[in-house]
Amino acid sequence: MKSLIMAALLALGLHAANKELVVYNWSEYLPESVLEDFEKESGIKVRYSTYDSNEAMYAKIKTAGGESYDIVVPSTYFVNKMSREGLLAKIDKSKLKNYANLDPKLLGKPFDPKNDYSIPYLWGSTGMSYNAKALGEGAVSAWSDLWKKEYAGKLLLTDDLREVIGMALLSLGYSSNTTNPKEIEAAYTKLTTLIPNVKLFNSESPKGVYISEEVVVGMNFNGENYMANTEMPELRYVYPKEGVLVWVDSLVIPKGAKNIEAAHAFIDYLLRPEVAKTISEEIGYATPNMAAVKLLEPEVAANRIIYPTADDLTKSEFQLDVGEAITIYEKYWEKLKTGN
């Protein structure tokens, strides 16, 4: 009798485990309809929760352990940080029928050379925006243009030390992933001369600041510029000459996840061309799914803000984990913000 109950409980437990998938994603990063369709088709119940920074997500996975989530969506350099720390489970690509849809140009990146741990979900860039009505067409084309004297007090920078110092490194011709303290210091010194131009640091919602015309030029994310264009068509997005900062958000399975089977099924579902198309069109960032790109509405596919040309991406760089050198970046970031 006892063993019968045990068996029943075990079966129930397994049943529950197979039927529930816990997804932890960026806020406003997956259309509701996609989740509902997945639930209907697979019979798997999805529990969905969100975060708004890699750091918050990382702190949760690190302290609560991987068993709380089945799918997480870290950005570029958090993938190699987390895999290096053994926080991620290997993905079995034989279970992903739609893996071949992915653009080889976005696979095998340095943060996960064999894509053992991560499957690209959406990608985008951090470049420059400017108000063409206020400054005229073609006013800026390079990061170094931000230093022009006439932009005093008119500039927005993102509130992210890797991006801001990375931008300065690129403008000096260095890699934005450098671990050389001399180069980071040179970028800091160059940034101190940019401060008189800076009106504010904002990563939360740069589009709102551009739309309200508090600033006329500065750094921006491509998706934010795209969304701002519905209200402000004169906001132009620029891929700077010295190279744009590119990032990819990837689907990963944390080590210890309870429902590895369902996680694979979910990843494979998101890789379907028609699903990836819906996501890219509704969220406003680019899909790495080549088959989906073919299905896109022509005006979305032709929009250089979301889908840059190969020329736009010359010299572009993916952000990588810089390891312990991050403390050097932090030190100069604090110096920059305290005006020392």
Next chain:
Amino acid sequence: MRLSRFARFSIALLFFWIVLFAFLPQIMVLIASLFSKGATSFIVFEPTVSNYTRLFDPIYLQIFVDSLVLAGVTTLLCLLIAFPFAAILARSPKAWRALLLVLVIIPFWTSSLVRTYALIALLKTKGLINAALLSLGLIEAPLELMYTQSAVFIGMVYTLLPFMILPLYAALEKIDPRLIEAASDLGAGFWSRLTRITIPLSLSGIIAGCMLVFLPALGMFYIPDLLGGAKNLIIGSFIRNQFLTFRDWPFGAAASMLLTFMMLMLVALYAYRERKAGA
């Protein structure tokens, strides 16, 4: 003195609450501040005092100084605005006072973060203040209000003003109006009455109000971030960054302990003064 069962229960509950949610977390912060940061874990159990010595680096000292200046100026501005307000409140007809006090308290019903966003709608280039001034013809180009130091002070003073008004009102209301009359009869002018009667008699309210404004002002990082454009680091945002962005929990904990210590010193000073005044 015998306490009723209910009173004993309430005190025990409160005591338990404070131990569980204030004292124990504070002890955990203290412990964390005495260990090291690991490359791949938040805390490594290697004892060190380096988290505290690092705080005395000029960069971090500058953050503390900037925060103290911000909190100090905010407190002064609050005092200058709240004092006349509280004085009028205390001398207004009884029937009016309750209503005026409710008006002071009503903003508390909305989260201060939401009210800060509301200030953005007022202050921005295309905001209500600029639109009104432009349409009245008082200015020709929009004023630059957002992302300036003035915007930060407007936000800080607006948010913290009630904390200054309430204790001031409590102190001023207690002053016997006959004392002022007597001073006046004896030929004391306005300044003389203010500096020799009103201010000395409301000193405990002034000090309490200053503490209630100064201490929260030290930690209010979202107002300089949202209204000032995150251009300066203050202690509050510095501690948040250590925990969330840089993942250096021990260092963040040490900064938090130093802030707690500074606040405790101020409170102790206040308690000491009160005891002396009472004796």
